[in-house]
Amino acid sequence: MATGASRHDLARFGAEVFRFSPRQCDLMIVAGRVVMKMLPVLQRIWQQMHEPKWCISMGACASTGGVFDTYSVVQGIDRFIPVDMYVPGCPPRPEQLIQAILDLQDKIQREGTISGLEFKVPSRQQPKRALLELPVINNPVAVGPR
């Protein structure tokens, strides 16, 4: 919510329009615990989305189950649906989610949508401009060894 609101303003990076129908979406952000009763629903939502589509697993709970190591909580949605980006954190900062969306845009730019063949040209193999221009990415002191 904070990511899309005015303080962090996801629209600056070309991703803003939230849709509440899976048929109008190309990115699913799974935020929070997924219990075994809801996992078939999540899988159905994923199957209702049209290609091309991507998935972000946001937060420790969606990625691994987090502290909820119980009978009812799925221990990571990537066991049952494909995941493109994982956002660590409990909860993640809005900056982390923005970074994940930028990284996903970079991944799409390099790999393409379905087969990726249409993007196998040298000009598309460059990192996304927003990633190069964000100072924290090119600063090894701030980021550390990658």
Place this chain on the structure above:
Amino acid sequence: MQLLEIVTAITERHPGIVRSEFRGQTRLLVPREEALDLLRALKEQFGFDLLVDLTCVDYLNYRDAVDRFGLVYLLANTGLLANTGSSQRLTVRVMLNDSALELPSVTGLWPGADWMEREVYDMFGIVFQGHPDLRRILLPDEFTGFPLRKDYPLQGRGERHNFPVITRGQA
């Protein structure tokens, strides 16, 4: 009628009922055969018109415990304001064991017991006789087992992993 008088009248009428006090709270330990009659009397004669909560405790491996399950009925009298000195609240306990895990439903007395009894059935597997619609309420219908029992493994019996895997190619 004061709570003390009520409890005294009840224990005189039903000698099998054990009364105890803890930090100002009065508790009655009731044999399961007398439970429904006592709860009906509490509602209709003594004015406990609100079933605050109905829940269950599994005393498996509990220190000094004799019986397996303890059903807890928390009753209140809404005619007397709950936060005044004259408030009347009462805890009724019924102990159950594995040999007979059923108890008469109190939905006829307090309609609000409906979902509470369904939850106790869902989590502990205790059958309430005469319940109008005794189904699971939280867990999916196809779930087997009763997960709040102490002998149920915390990480389950694989139900959290028992799903088809959707791959990128299928989607």
